[in-house]
Amino acid sequence: MAVTLTPTAATRVQKFLAGRGKGLGLRVGVKTSGCSGMAYTLEFVDEASPEDQIFESNGVKILVDPTSLVYLDGTELDYAKEGLNEGFKFSNPNAKANCGCGESFSV
Amino acid sequence: MALLQIAEPGQSAAPHQHRLAVGIDLGTTNSLVATVRSGISEVLPDKDGRALLPSVVRYTNSENIEVGWEAKALAASDPRNTIVSVKRFMGRGLADIGDLENLPYEFIEAPGMVKLKTVAGELSPVEVSAEILKVLRQRAEETLNGELSGVVITVPAYFDDAQRQATKDAARLAGLTVLRLLNEPTAAAIAYGLDNASEGIYCVYDLGGGTFDFSILRLTRGVFEVLATSGDSALGGDDFDFAIYSWLWNTHNISSLSPEDTRTLLTESRLAKERLTDIAVTDIHCTLTDGTQIQAILGRDTFFEITKPLLTKTFSPVRRALRDADLQITDVQGVVLVGGATRMPHLRTAVAEYFKQEPLINLDPDKVVALGAAIQANALAGNRSDNDLLLLDVIPLSLGIETMGGLSEKIITRNATIPTAMAQDFTTFKDGQTAMSFHIVQGERELIAECRSLARFELHGIPPMVAGAARIRVTFQVDADGLLSVTAREQTSGVEAHIIIKPSYGLTDSEIANMLTAGINNAEHDKRMRALREAQVEARRLLDATETAMSENGHELLSKPEWDAIWNKIYDLAETLMMGDSNSLEGLRKATDELNAATTEFAARRMDATIQRALSGRQIESIQV
Numbered sequence: 001m002a003v004t005l006t007p008t009a010a011t012r013v014q015k016f017l018a019g020r021g022k023g024l025g026l027r028v029g030v031k032t033s034g035c036s037g038m039a040y041t042l043e044f045v046d047e048a049s050p051e052d053q054i055f056e057s058n059g060v061k062i063l064v065d066p067t068s069l070v071y072l073d074g075t076e077l078d079y080a081k082e083g084l085n086e087g088f089k090f091s092n093p094n095a096k097a098n099c100g101c102g103e104s105f106s107v
Numbered sequence: 108m109a110l111l112q113i114a115e116p117g118q119s120a121a122p123h124q125h126r127l128a129v130g131i132d133l134g135t136t137n138s139l140v141a142t143v144r145s146g147i148s149e150v151l152p153d154k155d156g157r158a159l160l161p162s163v164v165r166y167t168n169s170e171n172i173e174v175g176w177e178a179k180a181l182a183a184s185d186p187r188n189t190i191v192s193v194k195r196f197m198g199r200g201l202a203d204i205g206d207l208e209n210l211p212y213e214f215i216e217a218p219g220m221v222k223l224k225t226v227a228g229e230l231s232p233v234e235v236s237a238e239i240l241k242v243l244r245q246r247a248e249e250t251l252n253g254e255l256s257g258v259v260i261t262v263p264a265y266f267d268d269a270q271r272q273a274t275k276d277a278a279r280l281a282g283l284t285v286l287r288l289l290n291e292p293t294a295a296a297i298a299y300g301l302d303n304a305s306e307g308i309y310c311v312y313d314l315g316g317g318t319f320d321f322s323i324l325r326l327t328r329g330v331f332e333v334l335a336t337s338g339d340s341a342l343g344g345d346d347f348d349f350a351i352y353s354w355l356w357n358t359h360n361i362s363s364l365s366p367e368d369t370r371t372l373l374t375e376s377r378l379a380k381e382r383l384t385d386i387a388v389t390d391i392h393c394t395l396t397d398g399t400q401i402q403a404i405l406g407r408d409t410f411f412e413i414t415k416p417l418l419t420k421t422f423s424p425v426r427r428a429l430r431d432a433d434l435q436i437t438d439v440q441g442v443v444l445v446g447g448a449t450r451m452p453h454l455r456t457a458v459a460e461y462f463k464q465e466p467l468i469n470l471d472p473d474k475v476v477a478l479g480a481a482i483q484a485n486a487l488a489g490n491r492s493d494n495d496l497l498l499l500d501v502i503p504l505s506l507g508i509e510t511m512g513g514l515s516e517k518i519i520t521r522n523a524t525i526p527t528a529m530a531q532d533f534t535t536f537k538d539g540q541t542a543m544s545f546h547i548v549q550g551e552r553e554l555i556a557e558c559r560s561l562a563r564f565e566l567h568g569i570p571p572m573v574a575g576a577a578r579i580r581v582t583f584q585v586d587a588d589g590l591l592s593v594t595a596r597e598q599t600s601g602v603e604a605h606i607i608i609k610p611s612y613g614l615t616d617s618e619i620a621n622m623l624t625a626g627i628n629n630a631e632h633d634k635r636m637r638a639l640r641e642a643q644v645e646a647r648r649l650l651d652a653t654e655t656a657m658s659e660n661g662h663e664l665l666s667k668p669e670w671d672a673i674w675n676k677i678y679d680l681a682e683t684l685m686m687g688d689s690n691s692l693e694g695l696r697k698a699t700d701e702l703n704a705a706t707t708e709f710a711a712r713r714m715d716a717t718i719q720r721a722l723s724g725r726q727i728e729s730i731q732v
């Protein structure tokens with residue numbers, strides 16, 4: 001399994017990377033805290049760590065550290081617009097409950 | 108489900124702690140708000156996709172305040188209550204305002220700054236500006252889905268202290284935390300990334316709707332200094348419209364016009380001017396109130412010819428500024444064009460010829476100031492990995508707040524560059540808690556007792572809620588002068604308490620050095636103490652939450668054996684905490700984990716029950732931990 005991007009999300013990431021002028025790809029991770037235990041993180045990557053798992057989806061490199069991968073395997077990222085707001089959206093088969101705020105989840 | 112943005116490496120904010128920062132161009136004619144999202148600075152449009160917000164505020168007697176396009180549309184029909192170009196009155200007394208007789212307002216002299224009499228009463232320009240800022244704030248918060256932690260607002264480089272202070276006051280009134288005010292030309296230069304460039308002299312040529320501003324900046328080690336400013340406060344794009352209008356008048360034998368026809372013709376002239384930026388020839392067509400048809404064909408050549416004197420007029424302030432700064436044209440490394448009117452092709456050619464180099468034009472000239480302000484706001488809010496932008500001064504010791512268990516929660520960490528602002532959310536510990544006290548401390552140690560106490564204050568009037576439901580945002584702000592102010596605000600009711608402290612007062616350099624080394628030497632001990640205190644707080648919170656949950660719907664959701672099992676674990680934990688060896692970290696953690704495990708199923712059932720009642724799952728979260 002892997003972590004993947006929808007074509008729309010991939011196009012956005014490529015645009016952001018181009019705008020930033022540098023970067024290997026996108027780091028997707030989880031960290032503890034938040035109101036129901038875990039929260040997603042999304043960062044640009046300048047340097048890969050040796051233990052990173054690297055996936056390629058629609059032309060974008062996605063890096064995930066092994067601990068995060070336990071929680072993220074099978075996750076797909078989409079780019080969505082909701083009203084005025086727009087950004088990346090996670091659909092994670094491992095998540096049981098989403099916190100109302102949507103940034104954290106429990107497994 | 109929230110929508111996430113991509114952060115710089117290692118900069119992912121913890122959830123609920125995003126530092127949303129925006130830049131605001133509070134203009135005379137138009138205002139804008141911009142932010143950095145996923146590394147790119149962009150202007151935030153309104154629901155109809157419009158980036159600009161006309162800086163027009165209309166007051167009506169029904170307490171209704173209109174801002175922007177609607178207000179602008181009604182300016183002509185209700186001039187006294189529709190305030191346009193309020194920026195011109197900020198921080199100004201009656202004597203400072205030039206053409207009083209041409210303005211439709213009723214001014215009242217007040218100490219320091221004029222007031223305007225409207226149907227809504229006497230208003231200070233600060234209040235009027237705050238209305239514009241509130242609309243931009245709301246737009247930003249809706250777009251970014253959260254409360255703003257700080258803003259950068261731009262002001263003309265020639266603004267004096269009173270005008271700057273008035274701008275800050277307006278922001279405060281609009282509920283905004285100003286990270287800093289930024290000079291408009293500097294913002295434009297930052298938008299072009301000139302601060303990353305080599306050192307040198309840059310000029311900013313800003314021709315807006317009604318004003319012309321010219322500034323010369325010097326960049327040294329990433330910091331811009333304004334060397335000279337000049338301009339013409341009565342020269343702008345409007346004059347180019349008027350040139351076309353006069354041409355129509357002359358070529359069509361118009362003798363007299365009603366005010367309404369004048370407005371129509373001026374608008375048509377402006378639209379023709381804007382079209383000529385992209386095409387070589389354009390039609391002007393309009394019908395006057397008496398049925399007369401006006402029809403004309405205007406080519407670029409004619410337009411350029413009739414407006415050439417206006418372009419020439421802009422170069423005398425340019426010469427003056429260069430002379431003031433004692434510089435030659437050859438010293439200028441780059442020229443930035445700002446303001447919608449700099450889109451005109453013949454203007455660009457004239458500027459290129461004058462400076463003997465192509466001006467920078469690839470950013471939208473009416474957005475460039477807001478874009479630069481957003482980049483600065485993003486850096487000041489601490490969202491960038493390379494935090495070297497405009498490094499002015501740093502905080503010598505961390506500033507924090509006392510949390511449960513006598514621990515210091517650091518809000519602004521040592522070496523943060525000032526000015527800066529950081530916010531953190533706290534919540535109530537007890538059901539029905541209506542007040543909260545805050546203790547502000549300075550130092551690197553984990554335990555409050557070992558930090559320096561700076562101040563205490565209280566927040567009253569929190570509406571009674573279940574523990575953990577109130578959201579109290581505590582904002583620490585340190586301004587460029589090192590002045591710390593702390594605000595606590597309960598989000599649902601808006602109750603607020605505020606205190607200002609001068610943190611470095613009374614601390615000598617050697618005291619600071621001592622506190623720093625003590626912090627490093629005792630790190631191990633502090634860490635264990637912190638873990639223990641945290642475990643104690645956690646245990647108490649879990650006990651409180653579980654007991655509340657049990658009494659709420661334990662009977663309805665649990666069988667008798669399940670009910671007893673949970674109570675047994677509650678007793679165990681309470682005993683470990685209160686009677687047993689509460690200093691044993693491991694014992695406390697074990698008992699807490701066991702109660703957690705025993706309540707997992709109960710929490711899930713409560714969650715289902717709550718969802719069925721279409722309520723938010725807030726109370727349960729505290730049990731789920």
Ligand SMILES: Nc1ncnc2c1ncn2[C@@H]1O[C@H](COP(=O)(O)OP(=O)(O)OP(=O)(O)O)[C@@H](O)[C@H]1O
Pocket residue numbers: 134135136137138314315316317318319343344345377380381382384445446447448449450451472473
């Ligand atoms: N495509 C275009 N071609 C020519 N002029 C244009 C174009 N678009 C906008 N303008 C002109 O730009 C001017 C408005 O510029 P801008 O929005 O920068 O003003 P402002 O900054 O609010 O004004 P000020 O600086 O005087 O407060 C108007 O005169 C408008 O007609």
Ligand SMILES: [Mg+2]
Pocket residue numbers: 134135313315446
């Ligand atoms: Mg302007």
